[in-house]
Amino acid sequence: MAEILQGNGVPAYPVRDGRTLVGHYAALRAWEFYVPLVHPAAGTFLHEGLPARLTRTPGSVRTPAPRLGEHTTELLTSLPGIDETEQTALRANSVLE
Incomplete structure (x- = not known):
């Protein structure tokens, strides 16, 4: 089902845990959804980005928690x-x- 939706331009993917998404879902990487950030205690990690990108106010993730x-x-x-x-x-x- 996800492949049919994706083939029609709808971002879709079976529900997975976060690690599976980061490591295996090429569409999220292509959308630059995961942002590498450096946390003083945790080191460098991929942080989830914003789920929506608005034209006039796109926003961004700039700092870790x-x-x-x-x-x-x-x-x-x-x-x-x-x-x-x-x-x-x-x-x-x-x-x-």
Whole structure:
């Protein structure tokens, strides 16, 4: 069935696990669906891209998933305005990692 759909221009493939798709599905590679990214803990791996590509706002995957707490300081400082002293106190009381 998938071959018939593909032959008519419909992206289709039997349901598989992620590793099977990455390693064996040529159409996803041709569409550049998998993006190689370097993660500081996991190393280089293929990350799933965006399932839809829009003409005016195509989007992209540029960074891997963040590590636990990676952006905590930046976000607490910029959004609610919690200064470094208060963040240090929160960490000392095990409120933050």
